[in-house]
Amino acid sequence: MAAYLIRRLLVSALILLGVSFITFVLLYVLPADPVRQIAGRSATAETVENIRRELGLDRPFLIQYGRYLAGLVQGDLGRSYLQKTEVAELIASRLPATLLLMLGAIAAELALGLTLGIVAALKRGTMLDQTLMMTSFVTVSAPQFVVGLLLLYVFAVKLGWFPIGGYGSFAHLVLPALTLGILGSGWYSRMMRSSMIEVLRADYVRTARAKGLGRARVVLGHALPNAILPIIAMIGIDIGIFMGGIVVVESVFGWPGIGQLAWQAIQRVDIPIIMGVTLVSAFAIVLGNLLADLVAPLIDPRIKLK
Amino acid sequence: MKHLLASTALILSLALPAAAQDYAPDPNAKAGGSIVLTYKDDVATLDPAIGYDWQNWSMIKSLFDGLMDYVPGTTTLRPGLAESYEISPDGLVYTFKLRPGVKFHNGREMTAEDVKYSLDRVTNPATQSPGAGFFASIAGFDAAGEGGLSGVEVVDPQTVKITLTRPDATFLHVMALNFSFVVPKEVVEAEGADFGKKPVGTGAFKLTEWTLGQRLVFEKNPDYWIAGVPYLDSFTVEVGQEPVVALLRLQNGEVDIPGDGIPPAKFQEVMADPVQAERVVKGGQLHTGYVTMNVTQPPFDKVEVRKAVNMAINKDRVVQIINGRAVPANQPLPPSMPGYTRDYGGYPYDVEGAKKLLADAGYPDGFETELFVMNTDPNPRIAQAIQQDLAAIGIKATIQSLAQANVIEAGGAGTAPMIWSGGMAWIADFPDPSNFFGPILSCAGAGEGGWNWSKYCNEALDAKAVEADSMFDPAKSEERLKLWSDVYMGVMDDAPWAPVFNEERYTMKSERLGGADELFVDPVSIPVNYDYVWVKE
Numbered sequence: 088m089a090a091y092l093i094r095r096l097l098v099s100a101l102i103l104l105g106v107s108f109i110t111f112v113l114l115y116v117l118p119a120d121p122v123r124q125i126a127g128r129s130a131t132a133e134t135v136e137n138i139r140r141e142l143g144l145d146r147p148f149l150i151q152y153g154r155y156l157a158g159l160v161q162g163d164l165g166r167s168y169l170q171k172t173e174v175a176e177l178i179a180s181r182l183p184a185t186l187l188l189m190l191g192a193i194a195a196e197l198a199l200g201l202t203l204g205i206v207a208a209l210k211r212g213t214m215l216d217q218t219l220m221m222t223s224f225v226t227v228s229a230p231q232f233v234v235g236l237l238l239l240y241v242f243a244v245k246l247g248w249f250p251i252g253g254y255g256s257f258a259h260l261v262l263p264a265l266t267l268g269i270l271g272s273g274w275y276s277r278m279m280r281s282s283m284i285e286v287l288r289a290d291y292v293r294t295a296r297a298k299g300l301g302r303a304r305v306v307l308g309h310a311l312p313n314a315i316l317p318i319i320a321m322i323g324i325d326i327g328i329f330m331g332g333i334v335v336v337e338s339v340f341g342w343p344g345i346g347q348l349a350w351q352a353i354q355r356v357d358i359p360i361i362m363g364v365t366l367v368s369a370f371a372i373v374l375g376n377l378l379a380d381l382v383a384p385l386i387d388p389r390i391k392l393k
Numbered sequence: 394m395k396h397l398l399a400s401t402a403l404i405l406s407l408a409l410p411a412a413a414q415d416y417a418p419d420p421n422a423k424a425g426g427s428i429v430l431t432y433k434d435d436v437a438t439l440d441p442a443i444g445y446d447w448q449n450w451s452m453i454k455s456l457f458d459g460l461m462d463y464v465p466g467t468t469t470l471r472p473g474l475a476e477s478y479e480i481s482p483d484g485l486v487y488t489f490k491l492r493p494g495v496k497f498h499n500g501r502e503m504t505a506e507d508v509k510y511s512l513d514r515v516t517n518p519a520t521q522s523p524g525a526g527f528f529a530s531i532a533g534f535d536a537a538g539e540g541g542l543s544g545v546e547v548v549d550p551q552t553v554k555i556t557l558t559r560p561d562a563t564f565l566h567v568m569a570l571n572f573s574f575v576v577p578k579e580v581v582e583a584e585g586a587d588f589g590k591k592p593v594g595t596g597a598f599k600l601t602e603w604t605l606g607q608r609l610v611f612e613k614n615p616d617y618w619i620a621g622v623p624y625l626d627s628f629t630v631e632v633g634q635e636p637v638v639a640l641l642r643l644q645n646g647e648v649d650i651p652g653d654g655i656p657p658a659k660f661q662e663v664m665a666d667p668v669q670a671e672r673v674v675k676g677g678q679l680h681t682g683y684v685t686m687n688v689t690q691p692p693f694d695k696v697e698v699r700k701a702v703n704m705a706i707n708k709d710r711v712v713q714i715i716n717g718r719a720v721p722a723n724q725p726l727p728p729s730m731p732g733y734t735r736d737y738g739g740y741p742y743d744v745e746g747a748k749k750l751l752a753d754a755g756y757p758d759g760f761e762t763e764l765f766v767m768n769t770d771p772n773p774r775i776a777q778a779i780q781q782d783l784a785a786i787g788i789k790a791t792i793q794s795l796a797q798a799n800v801i802e803a804g805g806a807g808t809a810p811m812i813w814s815g816g817m818a819w820i821a822d823f824p825d826p827s828n829f830f831g832p833i834l835s836c837a838g839a840g841e842g843g844w845n846w847s848k849y850c851n852e853a854l855d856a857k858a859v860e861a862d863s864m865f866d867p868a869k870s871e872e873r874l875k876l877w878s879d880v881y882m883g884v885m886d887d888a889p890w891a892p893v894f895n896e897e898r899y900t901m902k903s904e905r906l907g908g909a910d911e912l913f914v915d916p917v918s919i920p921v922n923y924d925y926v927w928v929k930e
Contacts (some may be wrong), residue, residue: 120842127445128844129822129832131526135842137518168439171669172584172605173918198465236637244641250635251642335864338433341633343606351434356798 095380099373106369107159107362111152112360121168121356144166144203155362164366165359168358174363179347182367184254185344188267189329191260195268196275201318203272204279205306211284219276226274231332235266236337252341263340267332271325275318282314289313316387323379327372359361416465418621419909419927426602426625426928428649428906430920431634431642435606438589441574442515442522447820448490448652450571451918452630455611457574457594459488459603461565463927465918466911468679468731470565474503474575474595484560484865489568490552493616497577500600506907507546510578512555513541524572527822559573560826560863562873566823576911586918597924599621604634608916624927641903644669649903649928657771660716662902676914677729678898681722681829684764684779684891685804685812685846692762693810699888703740703810704747704788711778712894715771719894725881727895729916732826732877739885739892745883749787756847761788767807767816768794776813780895804846812846818896824916826877827862834884849889852853905929 112193128140139145143154145386158165160365164174207219226234229290239262243251244286298327333346345364352360395704438444441453445542462473472478475489495503516524516537528534532544544556557564565572580593597617602610609630613623634642639651639660655663655673663669686693686702693699698895708721725737726732748867751759764783766776775796783790795803797817803809806819823827832838836855838845861876878912884890900920915922 109608117798117879118798118802119803120805123801123842124798125521125523127523128819129526130528131837132522134523134795136527137525138521138523141519142684162672169443171438171440171443171589177605184606186618229739231621240641244645251645251647252638337633339635339638341431341631341635341638343604343633347435347633354434354797 092381095377099377102373103366103369107156107366108152110239110362110365111155112148113167114361115148115151117354117356121358124356125168127174127344133282153166159366163365165362168357169355170357174359177360178363178367181343181345181348183238184342185337185346187260188263188333188342188344189326191264192267192271192332193325193327195264196271196325197318197322198371199268199272200275201279203276203284205311207276207280208287209281209306216280222281223273226269227274229241231266231270231335232339234269235336238262238266239339252339254343263342264338266336269327270332271328276320278318278321282382283310283325286310286314310368311377316383319386320383322377323377326375330368330372369372399510406460409797415471416925418909419925421907422598422646422925422927423907423929424622424624424927425626426905426930427905428625428926428928429631429647430627430650430652431631431639431648432652433632433634433636433639435632436603436609436630438725439592439600440752441571441576441592441594441732442511442520442524443589444522444571447919451915451920451923452609452611453574453592454569454590454918455598456594456596457571458495458592459569459571459573459575460491461569461721461817463569463824463917465922466909466915468729468916469791470569473569474508475568478565479863484863485557487555487557487568488548488562489553489555491553491843492618492766493551494861495595496596496616498578498593498614499577499580501577501579503575503577503595504550505553506550507575507577508543508553508580509541509547511575512545512573513537514581515572516542516575522572524570526842527567527570527572530557530559530564530567532556532558534558538789562865563823563827564865566825570823577683584843588824595727598628601627604759608632617920619924623924627924628923638899639688643903646903649906650920651901652921653903654683655899657716660718660742660899664716669901672902673899673903674902674910674913676900676910677727677916678914679708679727679730679895679916680720680815680895681725681822682721682818682893682896683725683814684893686889686891687807687810687813687848688889689807689848690810692754692756694753696888697750697889698756700740701747702783702788703888703891704743704750705788706779706782706891706893709742710782711775714778715894715896722892724885725834725890726826727821730821730824730826730829732874732881734878736887737922739881740888740908744785746875751786751788756787759789760809761789761791762792763793765793765795765800767797767813768799769797769816772815774812775815776895778815786903803842804812805842805844807841807846808871809846813847814895826874826881827858830858830880832876836890847889849887851883851885854883859881 122135122144125138126135159195162284166173203219207216210216243249249262251259292310295305333344337346338345406913415757432448436449439449439453439456441457444453452487458474460473460475462471464471474492476492477487477686478487482486491505499505514520516525516528516534516635533542546554548554555717577593581588584591590603593598597614601612612627630877636653636656639648642653686699690695712719712721724734724737764776776792780790780792801817802811819833832844834845834849836850837849839850857880861873864873898914902913906926907929912922913926
């Protein structure tokens with residue numbers, strides 16, 4: 088177990104190093120000059136060169152990357168080119184909001200997805216099953232910008248049940264979490280349905296039924312714990328999928344998370360922020376996968392970590 | 394537009410107290426109350442030496458002051474932290490007498506030392522100020538660094554003397570630019586790079602809260618040196634809000650001003666509703682949208698080709714694409730800018746004439762080229778309209794729709810044959826005709842990485858521009874404007890640009906907001922002049 092953990096951590100570190108290198112290369116070859124973004128329109132050629140020198144952007148690529156890594160191993164993500172603020176501070180101030188949104192979204196997608204999946208599995212082949220699966224197909228493909236605005240318009244503007252965007256209370260969380268969750272629920276309901284159908288055919292379920300257990304007992308006590316196993320592993324991967332969605336959802340709902348931070352930094356070619364957010368996201372994904380793998384044997388003793 | 398012309402007569406006010414030519418306060422204005430604004434993007438910085446986007450520009454104006462200022466809602470200069478000033482007969486020495494008793498937000502009195510420190514700081518390369526170049530006419534600029542500017546001297550705690558190396562008719566405007574705003578040395582040195590997040594100035598408001606990614610709260614400075622100003626107790630800027638959502642919240646009474654304006658997709662809906670349309674204030678803007686043509690490369694090295702492009706574009710149709718939120722342009726300067734040539738008709742929309750010019754230039758069958766454009770709406774749609782117009786005279790233009798930074802890069806490198814300037818178009822830094830020439834049409838701007846994307850360089854016009862800007866004497870201001878008018882007419886003869894339109898500003902406000910319409914389309918404060926607006930109830 089310890090050896091497994093050490094190996095996984097080493098691999099994770101290598102992945103992060105690779106991500107940092109690739110991102111740095113991509114930003115370096117990008118045909119957009121961060122210095123011109125800072126310098127603005129009226130800057131003279133001297134001003135532009137001066138800013139380039141002050142930021143060390145006149146140095147060769149490997150030296151720039153080396154400097155960045157040297158800072159990184161000391162936990163220093165550098166300062167934003169435009170805002171001059173510590174990138175670590177910018178990310179730290181926004182990370183709680185994003186994590187909260189992700190938790191909300193995971194809760195929403197599991198609650199929706201699992202329930203619909205179980206219902207569809209139990210009513211397999213009926214009209215209800217087909218309708219649910221059709222709906223899941225729609226929610227998986229619906230653009231989040233549109234879903235978000237639609238929810239906002241109906242439930243916040245027209246009905247007034249929730250605030251129109253913003254951050255701070257549980258009421259603020261519901262709509263953005265739902266927007267993200269609806270997308271995920273489509274996947275989960277399909278997976279849950281097939282997983283459940285498989286389990287319901289299993290011998291031990293037949294045995295449970297044969298010994299006269301109630302339908303609810305059979306489904307919730309025997310079938311569900313087994314059917315849910317493959318789903319658990321998915322949650323870790325979900326974090327990666329969410330990273331793309333939060334950029335859109337945070338922007339629609341005015342949710343002050345790192346998705347917004349990244350989007351603005353990309354617009355402004357603010358390389359230290361782009362690097363910082365990319366690394367933190369990569370870290371979250373790596374960590375999510377690692378945790379999912381570690382949790383799996385606890386739920387299913389048949390799984391062994393090697 | 395009379396008040397605009399008055400800006401050139403500003404030096405007549407020499408050594409007069411500010412009140413003599415000042416803003417007449419709204420008789421109905423009431424003190425108190427708070428308003429909420431929204432923006433999509435978080436504010437980058439509030440350091441006046443660094444901040445250079447239209448979002449933080451007006452916030453910095455409310456937090457800090459410069460030696461000079463503008464009469465609210467106009468382009469007319471008035472003294473700010475300087476109570477009065479004198480200009481030497483040769484135009485090289487400016488002596489500013491400071492207003493006594495002005496205090497920073499931390500309670501310390503502002504003195505001439507602070508003025509010198511602030512100018513030294515903004516020109517010090519270590520500060521990385523994008524606006525450093527504006528101060529190039531101050532003596533000692535080339536050697537600026539830790540030692541400061543030799544041309545800025547503290548005569549006594551209330552007097553600053555600034556020596557220039559050449560007469561500069563725009564110098565008082567430069568002293569009203571955010572980059573020249575006065576900052577307290579001890580706070581800047583204590584905060585270092587974080588000063589932009591924890592700004593301390595002499596302005597009408599002080600920043601009391603900045604929750605990154607969420608909101609900024611500006612509270613009234615009770616000790617502000619202009620009595621009775623500001624009217625508002627506070628204003629809150631909420632960031633991270635989509636413009637469409639901001640509009641919904643305004644309709645719901647939660648927001649007073651959507652900082653990013655009315656979203657294009659909602660514009661017609663808003664204007665068609667009399668109740669909402671009534672809350673929209675329309676005004677001119679010191680903006681011109683244009684198509685640049687790279688004059689260093691064939692086929693745009695031929696003036697006939699460039700003129701043909703000018704005649705091929707149906708500007709009225711382009712204006713329709715943006716819901717009529719602009720007026721067609723025929724020259725680089727916008728109509729509200731002093732020096733605009735009113736009796737100039739520009740190149741007519743004339744497809745047959747354009748075809749003939751192309752044939753004269755040796756391209757009877759047209760040619761293929763590329764039109765670069767920023768990839769956010771409505772710019773690609775505008776580029777498509779221009780593409781169709783060009784096709785009508787035989788020019789087959791491929792549209793390169795890219796992120797803003799990439800278009801700017803291609804423009805600066807000179808690799809873009811044509812660029813539609815939308816989204817990156819010139820909006821004046823200060824209301825003077827020289828500001829539309831130096832960076833975007835002069836030889837100096839045509840270098841690698843410059844904003845003169847046509848790479849146009851006419852040395853005779855450059856010399857004329859220098860001559861105009863050396864005419865600092867207020868008695869010659871009309872003559873100076875005539876000279877600038879000649880410069881821009883010379884530009885139109887060479888046609889490195891096809892000017893397309895001048896955008897108009899549409900600011901939407903809540904029912905409860907009071908204040909003259911001019912304040913909501915203030916030429917130097919976008920979206921509004923926070924110091925002078927007020928709430929009704």
